[in-house]
Amino acid sequence: xxxxxxxxxxxxxxxxxxxxxxxxxxxxxxxxxxxxxxxxxxxxxxxxxxxxxxxxxxxxxxxxxxxxxxxxxxxxxxxxxxxxxxxxxxxxxxxxxxxxxxxxxxxxxxxxxxxxxxxxxxxxxxxxxxxxxxxxxxxxxxxxxxxxxxxxxxxxxxxxxxxxxxxxxxxxxxxxxxxxxxxxxxxxxxxxxxxxxxxxxxxxxxxxxxxxxxxxxxxxxxxxxxxxxxxxxxxxxxxxxxxxxxxxxxxxxxxxxxxxxxxxxxxxxxxxxxxxxxxxxxxxxxxxxxxxxxxxxxxxxxxxxxxxxxxxxxxxxxxxxxxxxxxxxxxxxxxxxxxxxxxxxxxxxxxxxxxxxxxxxxxxxxxxxxxxxxxxxxxxxxxxxxxxxxxxxxxxxxxxxxxxxxxxxxxxxxxxxxxxxxxxxxxxxxxxxxxxx
Amino acid sequence: xxxxxxxxxxxxxxxxxxxxxxxxxxxxxxxxxxxxxxxxxxxxxxxxxxxxxxxxxxxxxxxxxxxxxxxxxxxxxxxxxxxxxxxxxxxxxxxxxxxxxxxxxxxxxxxxxxxxxxxxxxxxxxxxxxxxxxxxxxxxxxxxxxxxxxxxxxxxxxxxxxxxxxxxxxxxxxxxxxxxxxxxxxxxxxxxxxxxxxxxxxxxxxxxxxxxxxxxxxxxxxxxxxxxxxxxxxxxxxxxxxxxxxxxxxxxxxxxxxxxxxxxxxxxxxxxxxxxxxxxxxxxxxxxxxxxxxxxxxxxxxxxxxxxxxxxxxxxxxxxxxxxxxxxxxxxxxxxxxxxxxxxxxxxxxxxxxxxxxxxxxxxxxxxxxxxxxxxxxxxxxxxxxxxxxxxxxxxxxxxxxxxxxxxxxxxxxxxxxxxxxxxxxxxxxxxxxxx
Numbered sequence: 001x002x003x004x005x006x007x008x009x010x011x012x013x014x015x016x017x018x019x020x021x022x023x024x025x026x027x028x029x030x031x032x033x034x035x036x037x038x039x040x041x042x043x044x045x046x047x048x049x050x051x052x053x054x055x056x057x058x059x060x061x062x063x064x065x066x067x068x069x070x071x072x073x074x075x076x077x078x079x080x081x082x083x084x085x086x087x088x089x090x091x092x093x094x095x096x097x098x099x100x101x102x103x104x105x106x107x108x109x110x111x112x113x114x115x116x117x118x119x120x121x122x123x124x125x126x127x128x129x130x131x132x133x134x135x136x137x138x139x140x141x142x143x144x145x146x147x148x149x150x151x152x153x154x155x156x157x158x159x160x161x162x163x164x165x166x167x168x169x170x171x172x173x174x175x176x177x178x179x180x181x182x183x184x185x186x187x188x189x190x191x192x193x194x195x196x197x198x199x200x201x202x203x204x205x206x207x208x209x210x211x212x213x214x215x216x217x218x219x220x221x222x223x224x225x226x227x228x229x230x231x232x233x234x235x236x237x238x239x240x241x242x243x244x245x246x247x248x249x250x251x252x253x254x255x256x257x258x259x260x261x262x263x264x265x266x267x268x269x270x271x272x273x274x275x276x277x278x279x280x281x282x283x284x285x286x287x288x289x290x291x292x293x294x295x296x297x298x299x300x301x302x303x304x305x306x307x308x309x310x311x312x313x314x315x316x317x318x319x320x321x322x323x324x325x326x327x328x329x330x331x332x333x334x335x336x337x338x339x340x341x342x343x344x345x346x347x348x349x350x351x352x353x354x355x356x357x358x359x360x361x362x363x364x365x366x367x368x369x370x371x372x373x374x375x376x377x378x379x380x381x382x383x384x385x386x387x388x389x390x391x392x393x394x395x396x397x398x399x400x401x402x403x404x405x406x407x408x409x410x411x412x413x414x415x416x417x418x419x420x421x422x423x424x425x426x427x428x429x430x431x432x433x434x435x436x437x
Numbered sequence: 438x439x440x441x442x443x444x445x446x447x448x449x450x451x452x453x454x455x456x457x458x459x460x461x462x463x464x465x466x467x468x469x470x471x472x473x474x475x476x477x478x479x480x481x482x483x484x485x486x487x488x489x490x491x492x493x494x495x496x497x498x499x500x501x502x503x504x505x506x507x508x509x510x511x512x513x514x515x516x517x518x519x520x521x522x523x524x525x526x527x528x529x530x531x532x533x534x535x536x537x538x539x540x541x542x543x544x545x546x547x548x549x550x551x552x553x554x555x556x557x558x559x560x561x562x563x564x565x566x567x568x569x570x571x572x573x574x575x576x577x578x579x580x581x582x583x584x585x586x587x588x589x590x591x592x593x594x595x596x597x598x599x600x601x602x603x604x605x606x607x608x609x610x611x612x613x614x615x616x617x618x619x620x621x622x623x624x625x626x627x628x629x630x631x632x633x634x635x636x637x638x639x640x641x642x643x644x645x646x647x648x649x650x651x652x653x654x655x656x657x658x659x660x661x662x663x664x665x666x667x668x669x670x671x672x673x674x675x676x677x678x679x680x681x682x683x684x685x686x687x688x689x690x691x692x693x694x695x696x697x698x699x700x701x702x703x704x705x706x707x708x709x710x711x712x713x714x715x716x717x718x719x720x721x722x723x724x725x726x727x728x729x730x731x732x733x734x735x736x737x738x739x740x741x742x743x744x745x746x747x748x749x750x751x752x753x754x755x756x757x758x759x760x761x762x763x764x765x766x767x768x769x770x771x772x773x774x775x776x777x778x779x780x781x782x783x784x785x786x787x788x789x790x791x792x793x794x795x796x797x798x799x800x801x802x803x804x805x806x807x808x809x810x811x812x813x814x815x816x817x818x819x820x821x822x823x824x825x826x827x828x829x830x831x832x833x834x835x836x837x838x839x840x841x842x843x844x845x846x847x848x849x850x851x852x853x854x855x856x857x858x859x860x861x862x863x864x865x866x867x868x869x870x871x872x873x
Contacts, residue, residue: 041669048672051658051681083676218665221684225668293703 018405
């Protein structure tokens with residue numbers, strides 16, 4: 001047997017860069033684009049930026065949250081439409097709003113172990129092109145019909161039809177285990193942490209201001225490629241004000257208000273709208289990047305995924321990152337105060353504020369997180385400094401890749417530092433990551 | 438954009454609308470010439486031995502006298518570089534006239550002369566200048582898409598003549614006719630390697646996209662630069678040609694620094710820089726507002742000047758022997774109603790190229806301009822029908838050019854072995870009837 005190489009040492013995966021489409025409210029400019037079209041566009045823009053046409057990468061990992069049954073392998077199908085070498089393998093992951101961050105962790109781990117040299121993590125979602133299913137009763141009748149061999153059996157199957165079954169069953173914006181919408185869940189968490197309306201509106205306002213300023217200074221010139229004539233996120237309202245936000249009527253938490261548990265505070269202004277878009281991020285080994293003379297923006301240091309029992313355990317649906325972050329910090333010997341850049345996904349303004357409040361709450365940290373005292377305070381001047389999902393929009397699976405690329409570029413701009421990413425997801429899950437340059 | 442409304446249209450042809458010749462353009466695996474080359478000379482004809490060698494090496498059959506009836510000539514090369522007297526000029530007709538009649542479709546007449554300023558004596562200078570009028574007139578008498586061009590070869594040019602000669606003889610120069618190009622000794626040894634890295638501004642569409650394609654065809658990695666707003670089309674171009682994108686507003690304050698850093702860090706310096714980004718804001722001079730006036734000057738003229746200065750000053754942004762190519766315009770040379778701003782900017786580039794040529798040659802670089810005539814692009818497709826039809830036919834080749842015709846000329850000037858051409862303006866206009 002010839003000499004076998006020694007086991008490869010573990011290495012940190014480099015974040016080389018990212019690309020995304022502008023994000024657009026559902027039903028607008030991307031209404032006729034599928035999630036696969038969007039992912040193809042995000043990948044092709046990334047391929048073009050880094051001159052990867054015809055290259056075989058180690059792997060592309062991605063996903064979409066709102067999936068048609070035809071999207072069995074959406075990442076691979078999208079890849080086949082791009083300029084990448086079709087010999088590049090791909091697989092799908094799915095973890096709701098954390099999908100593409102989880103995808104990035106997968107790619108980064110393969111790079112860290114030396115299994116691949118370079119890969120792309122991607123995510124795309126189209127709330128416009130959402131799948132519509134047939135009624136469950138109709139579906140059973142149709143399946144029975146397809147199995148029927150004789151005319152009599154076919155007739156018998158059809159006899160099971162009822163007029164009410166002809167209504168299509170649209171996708172539900174509700175948690176399967178609780179039947180509550182994500183907004184209602186978030187409203188409960190907001191009440192628990194006494195998050196008020198004003199501070200939610202202030203966070204939303206900051207998100208719009210920061211994003212508008214980032215566009216103005218060209219921050220997104222190498223993070224974004226226009227798609228279907230759209231050049232900027234259409235959720236962004238550069239001219240919105242505290243007064244305008246204050247005038248909006250609450251849309252979530254109304255049932256709680258009616259039950260006398262507390263005022264409803266969550267409006268369309270401080271919640272993310274349904275949106276369409278895609279994002280991708282290029283990860284590689286340092287050697288691969290150096291061979292192509294590509295600058296490394298930052299490295300993905302570590303990541304932690306957490307889950308909570310929102311169904312029976314009384315935990316907030318979107319509070320898993322509250323648990324993921326302290327574990328991640330402990331493992332890496334870091335404190336909240338050590339981070340120069342903090343990116344907390346703005347599913348709702350209240351989610352961000354409840355997360356920060358939980359980490360400052362000594363009792364919560366002791367009883368629920370098992371810490372000796374408060375985890376710490378996030379310096380607001382370091383939080384979501386180029387805006388986040390409230391102003392950008394939130395095509396579910398695209399958000400993680402968007403945040404990771406933005407974070408890496410922010411660190412590259414600073415010339416160095418540490419960044420913390422926290423992304424909550426439906427199903428009571430969440431992913432946190434440490435990025436360093 | 439439909440060039441075939443009246444041109445190359447069987448119905449229009451039957452209705453008596455004159456039909457322009459189909460031009461022979463570059464195709465993979467194509468022969469250099471469509472038939473044998475005939476070499477003629479008047480006076481000492483000192484360049485013919487080298488020309489013979491280059492044509493043969495390029496796979497062409499070379500004849501010294503007119504072939505038998507029925508055989509058409511791919512090219513006729515006339516070495517008049519040593520023509521000194523009116524008698525020498527007069528001696529041109531007898532051998533050339535029958536050869537010209539036997540020129541194949543898409544054939545090439547290449548006249549070789551001497552720059553009049555270098556001609557020994559008054560009569561020689563007059564005769565050399567006479568060649569210019571002769572070649573331009575002959576260009577107007579060609580048929581079947583044939584072209585006539587004059588190369589003025591400076592003392593000691595040597596091997597630097599090879600690249601321009603072969604370019605003008607080839608199908609790549611399909612839309613170049615009636616032109617005069619000066620060739621001088623190359624500033625350094627003639628490099629024999631392909632272009633590695635080229636940057637093209639305004640690469641998202643039209644001539645820029647075609648230029649990226651032709652440069653990539655020659656093996657270059659093309660950095661396709663354009664406004665972030667054009668990013669979607671730009672990515673498609675870059676991916677098609679195996680290049681990469683750079684979102685760059687050429688008028689931005691930091692554009693020279695951004696481009697220089699990108700070229701230095703990602704590619705270790707560019708071999709070729711094509712200043713192609715340009716805009717039009719057409720209006721009569723008195724109706725032009727200050728914004729439309731300045732915008733055109735800023736994008737078309739100031740930006741190439743600033744970017745060039747920035748790249749020259751930066752460490753490692755340019756590879757040894759780098760070439761700059763500017764996109765000027767026949768309208769810039771001839772003037773065009775409603776284009777005072779545009780023509781000022783495009784003529785300004787000619788001045789830039791001429792003034793910068795000397796300093797650049799001292800560093801082993803070169804800078805040239807290509808001036809397109811009427812080219813079928815989105816810009817000209819927006820012209821009124823009659824004006825467009827007239828503009829198309831106002832050339833010896835009786836048709837508009839394609840973006841690829843301009844791109845071929847840019848790619849030629851970008852060739853490492855084209856260093857003998859510096860400070861020149863090459864018109865790609867089918868010998869347009871207007872302009873200098």
